[in-house]
Amino acid sequence: MFGFLLGEALRDLRRAGRVAVSAIMLITLSLAALGAFWLLSSNLGQAVAQFRERVKIVVYLKREPPAAEANALAERVRRMPGVASVRYVGKAEALGTLRQVLGKDASVADSLPQNPLPASLEITPTDEGSTLEGARALVTRLATLPESDEIGGGVDWIERFAHGQRLLWVFGLGVGAVLALAAILTVTTATTLVLHARRDEMEIMRLVGAPEHVVRMPLLLQGMMQGLMGAVLAVWVLIVCYALLGPRLEPLVSEVLGVARLAFLPPLTIVALMLAGTLLGGIGGLLARGRPEA
Amino acid sequence: MIELHRVGKVYAVGPVKVPALSDVSFRISKGEFVTLTGPSGSGKTTLLRLLYREDVPTEGEVEVLGDEVSLLTRSQVAALRRSIGIVFQDAKLLPGRTVYENVAFVLRVLGTPRREVTGRVFDALRAVGLSSRAQAYPAQLSQGEAQRAALARAIARKPLLLIADEPTGNLDEGMAGEVLDILKDIWAGGTTVLFATHQAFLAAALHRRTLTLQSGRLVKDEG
Numbered sequence: 046m047f048g049f050l051l052g053e054a055l056r057d058l059r060r061a062g063r064v065a066v067s068a069i070m071l072i073t074l075s076l077a078a079l080g081a082f083w084l085l086s087s088n089l090g091q092a093v094a095q096f097r098e099r100v101k102i103v104v105y106l107k108r109e110p111p112a113a114e115a116n117a118l119a120e121r122v123r124r125m126p127g128v129a130s131v132r133y134v135g136k137a138e139a140l141g142t143l144r145q146v147l148g149k150d151a152s153v154a155d156s157l158p159q160n161p162l163p164a165s166l167e168i169t170p171t172d173e174g175s176t177l178e179g180a181r182a183l184v185t186r187l188a189t190l191p192e193s194d195e196i197g198g199g200v201d202w203i204e205r206f207a208h209g210q211r212l213l214w215v216f217g218l219g220v221g222a223v224l225a226l227a228a229i230l231t232v233t234t235a236t237t238l239v240l241h242a243r244r245d246e247m248e249i250m251r252l253v254g255a256p257e258h259v260v261r262m263p264l265l266l267q268g269m270m271q272g273l274m275g276a277v278l279a280v281w282v283l284i285v286c287y288a289l290l291g292p293r294l295e296p297l298v299s300e301v302l303g304v305a306r307l308a309f310l311p312p313l314t315i316v317a318l319m320l321a322g323t324l325l326g327g328i329g330g331l332l333a334r335g336r337p338e339a
Numbered sequence: 340m341i342e343l344h345r346v347g348k349v350y351a352v353g354p355v356k357v358p359a360l361s362d363v364s365f366r367i368s369k370g371e372f373v374t375l376t377g378p379s380g381s382g383k384t385t386l387l388r389l390l391y392r393e394d395v396p397t398e399g400e401v402e403v404l405g406d407e408v409s410l411l412t413r414s415q416v417a418a419l420r421r422s423i424g425i426v427f428q429d430a431k432l433l434p435g436r437t438v439y440e441n442v443a444f445v446l447r448v449l450g451t452p453r454r455e456v457t458g459r460v461f462d463a464l465r466a467v468g469l470s471s472r473a474q475a476y477p478a479q480l481s482q483g484e485a486q487r488a489a490l491a492r493a494i495a496r497k498p499l500l501l502i503a504d505e506p507t508g509n510l511d512e513g514m515a516g517e518v519l520d521i522l523k524d525i526w527a528g529g530t531t532v533l534f535a536t537h538q539a540f541l542a543a544a545l546h547r548r549t550l551t552l553q554s555g556r557l558v559k560d561e562g
Contacts, residue, residue: 049447245433246444252391253496254420255448257413 050259053246054266060242061235065271068231072275072325075224076318077282082217084283084310089213092302097175102168103197104187109136109164118192122166127174127183132167136160163194225325228275232268232329239267240333265330272326276319283310340500340531341367341390346399348385348555359385360555363399367533369499372526375535376542377552383535386552387504390533391423392416404499421449424493424530428505430485432477438464438488439473442495449496463495464488467521483514490521494530501525503534507541515541 058065110118119131134142139162144151168187173179184196240247243263250260291307298304310318348360360382367373375383388394389401392408401408404422411419432441442460451459464470467487477485486506493501503522507515519534519541526532536542542549551559 046447046450049453245431249431249433249445250448251417252393252420252425253445253449254417254423256417259448259450 046259050262051266053263054270057239057243057263057267058270061239061267064231064235064238065267068228068235068271068326068329069275069278071224071228071231072272072322073278073282075221075228075325076276076279076322078224079217079221079321080279080283080310080314080318081286082213082221083314084287084307086214086217087310087314088298088304088307089209089302091308092304095303097172100170100175100180101198102170102180102183102187104166104168104190104193105163105195105197106165106192107163107194108192110192115164118190119166122168122187122190125183125186127170127179127186128168129171129174130169134165134167136162136164139163139165225321228272228325229329229332232271232326233332235271236264236268236330236333239264264333265327268326268328268330268333269323270326271329272322272324273319274322275326276322279322280315280318340369340371340404341365341533342400342402343386343389344400344402346386346389346396346401348382348389348394349397358555360389360396360552363552363555363557365550365557365560367531369531370526370529372523372532372545372547373534374542374545374547374549375533375552376539376549377537379537381537381552382555383537383552384504385555387502387533387535390502391420391425421496422499424496424498424501426486426489426493426501426503426506428508430477430482430489432480432485432488432492434477437474437476438469438480438491441477441488442492445492446495459495460491463491466494466524467491468517481514482509483517486510486514486518487521490518490525494525498530500531500533503532505535505537507536507538519545 061068104122106118109115115133115135119133122128123131137160140154140160143162144154147153168183170180170183174183187193187196247260287307287309291309295306298307343366344364346360346363347358350357350359363382363386375386377383385394389396389408390403392403392411395409404419406415406419408416408419432438433444436444439460442463443456446456446459447453461470461473464473467490469484469487469491472480472484472488475484477488480488486509489506490503493503501522506522507518510518515538522532522534523545534545546562548562549559550557551561
């Protein structure tokens with residue numbers, strides 16, 4: 046029976062012709078847009094996660110403490126909430142690092158009358174300490190240390206980045222929703238046209254006593270088929286775009302975001318897109334069901 | 340099998356009430372062949388529509404196959420119709436399907452297993468003498484052939500009751516005679532037949548029980 050109803054639905058789809066093609070194209074467009082924003086957003090999210098891992102907060106000290114005092118200070122800081130690890134950097138080590146950074150110009154450092162660099166504590170925050178609120182609270186706590194002269198580093202710029210990522214996601218969702226609505230309306234129109242073309246069949250089906258779900262099922266199925274075809278096309282478009290543009294964008298992405306390569310959508314997301322397409326088409330088919338001319 | 344008790348039907352056309360049937364009562368037993376006759380507009384089609392619950396009476400009771408049809412739910416109406424074969428004056432064949440597909444279509448929508456469909460379609464087409472035209476489309480059929488195809492579609496389901504609403508209305512005498520012969524064969528097979536026609540000579544030629552409607556009233560029940 047299901048095979049027969051599926052056959053009827055395919056027959057309906059052929060009948061709907063160009064309107065069905067338009068509906069499929071709109072579903073493709075809406076899901077491809079949604080998928081593209083999803084892809085960008087997830088890559089940005091990955092970059093944000095990497096940035097968070099590299100976050101360091103530096104506490105510059107008023108004076109260089111003796112070794113035992115430095116160890117005690119580091120231990121005190123390590124026990125603070127939001128701190129994952131602490132490393133003490135003495136004045137000499139800081140100057141050594143500067144020399145490495147300067148490379149062939151390292152002699153500039155040697156010409157200094159005395160070492161101007163302060164001793165410091167390099168703090169790696171925990172995951173909670175890496176969030177905007179967590180980092181702010183940690184900086185406030187560190188500022189209360191009597192040994193502290195100045196606090197450097199922070200996560201404001203990462204949070205701005207994460208905010209941008211969320212905005213991109215919401216914008217993508219908005220564009221996807223508008224296109225999805227248009228797709229539903231087009232599927233509804235296509236199904237309504239099919240209803241007109243199918244009126245004779247439906248009349249015969251009712252006259253011979255076919256159950257109502259059998260009468261309606263082909264309409265629902267043809268809507269779902271339009272949705273599924275649109276989703277398959279959308280995934281195909283995304284794969285092609287990823288294959289063509291990915292390698293060209295990777296150097297830029299690596300430079301700006303520090304992400305080695307652009308990741309494609311995970312299989313679960315692809316399945317979700319397929320289901321979303323089928324659902325969109327099904328909703329279109331269902332909406333057409335309720336119309337009076339049905 | 341069929342029982343009508345003081346049935347009336349009034350159509351409301353805006354503020355105007357148009358009576359189509361009044362005070363119609365009769366009974367048809369299982370296995371009967373009954374002709375329903377009367378001039379055009381006498382209420383034959385309205386009466387038949389009440390039997391397969393395409394419409395409901397405004398007064399009285401209509402009982403078909405043991406069910407009071409006005410009280411049936413949508414799914415019960417569907418179940419009732421599965422026991423009734425219906426043929427119309429305009430045949431109502433699906434234009435985009437062959438004769439075979441038209442007959443097979445109703446079997447498939449009623450859930451007949453695919454392996455049984457072909458045999459039952461050809462049995463029905465043989466019964467109406469149309470097996471050689473199985474692959475023809477409705478547009479390629481004569482009116483007589485189209486009516487025979489519609490009859491095949493109705494009997495393929497082996498209904499208990501066959502309602503034929505003016506199946507000979509568009510046919511010449513020769514073709515009408517062929518259709519009547521088929522109806523008699525179906526009746527001989529045990530199906531109760533209710534045949535509506537405005538052609539009085541056909542009713543007379545059948546020599547069966549005849550119900551005559553006039554202006555919505557049953558004026559004669561003879562034979």
